[in-house]
Every structure is written in C-alpha cells, then in structure tokens.
Amino acid sequence: MRLRAAKLFDGTALRENPVLTLDGERITAVEFGVPAPDAVDLGAATLLPGLVDAHVHLAFDAGANPVAALADRDDEQALEAMRTAARTALRAGITTVRDLGDRGYLALRLRGEPGLPTILAAGPPLTTPRGHCHYLGGAVDPTPDAVRAAVRERAERGVDVVKIMASGGTLTPGTRQEDTQFDVPELRAAVEEAHRLGLPVTAHVHATQAIRNAVEAHVDGLEHVSFWAADGVDDPPPDLVRDIVERRIVVGATMGTVPGGGVVAPAVRSRLAKIVENVRLLHRSGVRMVLSSDAGIAPPKPHDVLRHSIVLAGEAGLAPDEVLRLVTRYAAEACGLGDRKGRLAPGFDADILAVDGDPLADLTAVHRVRAVFARGRIVPG
Numbered sequence: 001m002r003l004r005a006a007k008l009f010d011g012t013a014l015r016e017n018p019v020l021t022l023d024g025e026r027i028t029a030v031e032f033g034v035p036a037p038d039a040v041d042l043g044a045a046t047l048l049p050g051l052v053d054a055h056v057h058l059a060f061d062a063g064a065n066p067v068a069a070l071a072d073r074d075d076e077q078a079l080e081a082m083r084t085a086a087r088t089a090l091r092a093g094i095t096t097v098r099d100l101g102d103r104g105y106l107a108l109r110l111r112g113e114p115g116l117p118t119i120l121a122a123g124p125p126l127t128t129p130r131g132h133c134h135y136l137g138g139a140v141d142p143t144p145d146a147v148r149a150a151v152r153e154r155a156e157r158g159v160d161v162v163k164i165m166a167s168g169g170t171l172t173p174g175t176r177q178e179d180t181q182f183d184v185p186e187l188r189a190a191v192e193e194a195h196r197l198g199l200p201v202t203a204h205v206h207a208t209q210a211i212r213n214a215v216e217a218h219v220d221g222l223e224h225v226s227f228w229a230a231d232g233v234d235d236p237p238p239d240l241v242r243d244i245v246e247r248r249i250v251v252g253a254t255m256g257t258v259p260g261g262g263v264v265a266p267a268v269r270s271r272l273a274k275i276v277e278n279v280r281l282l283h284r285s286g287v288r289m290v291l292s293s294d295a296g297i298a299p300p301k302p303h304d305v306l307r308h309s310i311v312l313a314g315e316a317g318l319a320p321d322e323v324l325r326l327v328t329r330y331a332a333e334a335c336g337l338g339d340r341k342g343r344l345a346p347g348f349d350a351d352i353l354a355v356d357g358d359p360l361a362d363l364t365a366v367h368r369v370r371a372v373f374a375r376g377r378i379v380p381g
Helices: 066-071 076-090 106-110 144-157 184-196 208-216 238-246 272-284 308-313 320-327 329-334 361-366
Strands: 003-006 007-009 014-016 018-023 028-031 045-049 052-058 094-099 118-120 160-165 203-207 219-228 250-254 289-292 350-355 369-374
Touching: 007 018, 045 066, 052 076, 052 250, 052 289, 052 308, 052 329, 076 094, 076 106, 076 369, 094 369, 106 118, 144 160, 144 184, 160 308, 184 203, 184 208, 203 208, 203 250, 208 219, 219 272, 238 272, 250 272, 272 289, 289 308, 289 320, 308 320, 308 361, 320 329, 350 361
Parallel strands: 007 045, 052 094, 094 118, 160 203, 203 219, 219 250, 250 289
Antiparallel strands: 003 018, 007 014, 018 028, 045 350, 350 369
C-alpha cells in the first residue's frame, strides 16, 4: 500500500508532498514529490506518526466514579470495558498506550489483540497498605524486601514497566497528594530489582518530597510532578530540577482535559495555572519530557483526551513541533519503543495519523482526524 498527502511530520520536521510505502505492519519507504498514481490520496491532509500516550488507565472508564464502576465489574466485564477504552484511543490516532495501573494484570491480557492499540502494561501499581490505588491489588509492606518481591512478581507476570506510588492521590480516600508513601530505601529497592530484571521504573509523584525521594532512588520516570502542597503548589527547587536533568529522568506531564467534559475537582482547578507554569519551567530547564493524559480517571479525561493535551500544551507556550514530538518520538523513546514507534521512517511500524490541515500551524488540526492506520491496517471510524 502507498499513501499520498500534502504534508508529513516525521517526528522531526515537516515536509511536503510525501508518499509512504507500507508493507504489512512496517513502513518500507518515505519519498517526496514522486509520482504515485497507485497511492491512496489523502488530499490536503498531514501525516503524523501515531500518537503515543505514555500514561493511561484502561480499567477506569472516565465516568463519575471510575473506581466504583471497576469494583462492580468482574474480570471479563472489566476487560470488555478496557477494550472499549482502547478502541476510543485508537480512533483518535493514539496507536500506542502505556497502561500505568490496572487491576489484576488485566491489561497484559489485551496486548496483541487485533483492533487495539499497541499496549504496554505495568499491572497493579506498587503502593502502601491502604495507599493510593490499593484497591487495584498492588499493596505491599513498605520494606525493601517486600518491595523487591513485588517487583519480581511483576517481572514474572511479564509487565513492561514497574509503576510505584511515591505519593498519595485524589482517587483514594485517606491519601493526600501532598504526602509521601515510600521512603528512599524502598524506592531504591524497587529500582535496583527492576533494573536487575531489565525493567524500567516510573513513579507517581505529586508532593515535592516524593519527587525528591524518587529522584534520589534513580527512577527512570516521574509521573505528574505537580509539586503539590497542602495549600497550593510549590516552586520547583532548583537543585531538584538540576538532578532531574542530569540524571535524564523522563517527566510525564499529564496535562489536558476535555472542555465541558465534566467538572474538574476544585483542588485541581485552583492549582492548575501554577502546575502548568511549573511544566513550562521544567521544559525550559532541559528536562526530558513527554506529554501524556492519565486518561480514564474522571469525566474530563476520556481515553481520547490526549488530543486536548496537545492543544493545551500549545496554549501554554510550547512550540507546535515540540508538542508533537512530546506525543510521538519522545514518548516512544520513553516507553522503550524508540526504534519502531514515534517516527514515519523506513523500518518503523506503520502507525499513522492523518489529519485535515497543518498541525504545526494550528494544533487543533489533531481533532480533525482523516484516517488512522495501526500497524498497517486502517482503523474503522
């Protein structure tokens, strides 16, 4: 199959008059300005690499009470709801998702299913007893030995990444985002054991001290990084920002909500402007960053919300080409898929999003989906 369009953003730069040749699941050639009478002509569309959402929760349905809804479902019902969530993402051009917290390793059962995005999965996140998201089944005693054993269990199950809750969160009564959960010795034990087994570790962190603990433990990724405090949002300490940069830790900025998609919690709404300001500061400081969504956790975050994250990042002052890299090339690299995802280049997976218009001139073009290809197959609209 060959595809023709007006423009192409290949993960690095924008070029005109592209012709892509696909052979099965891979891209075999990318040419420009060549005759291709046999190509599928997408007209004035721009071709983008399939989007990569590096932080989703397929088990949460983005309803008014996603935790209760999941608790009411048995495993087969939960799996079907997760398939629906994954298809919603795929139709929006999100061809790869990294699930950072499910119940009972359900997301692992969806990997490789036809008609779904490429799925990476963490299984139940490690958390303290009664800690954030304990109801997903990942509670562990806060000791290095217990944490190491929990990491080994996940490796034996075949997870792609280890997720650990270094702070509390709003989805769990009794925990608070400004509080830490694990101390440095337990976090370091998780990192050392995971790295011994060939797995990366990403940490859920809101509180400034939780961020510092995770950085000191040498995690590979930091999720949210809101610098959340009891009465607002902290300024990022310069020494901590410097350590994040020097250790090349990837920050997952879980920005974006659907306008009118539901009520944003007052505690979040009052802090949002400062959180976005901090994201800009981290980006300007040279922090490795990806743009992700935390899809599923509330009505304003359905499983196709990453498109709104893209637009918000542009409104926050990031250049359009950089925003697109944060959800394609850089996100694929952060997920360990940089050799086959996030680019439109020979040898890469044929994950392609065609949008009407030029997203480098107007990021809202990502809402105007013309066609989606996942591993070389057209995705039904």
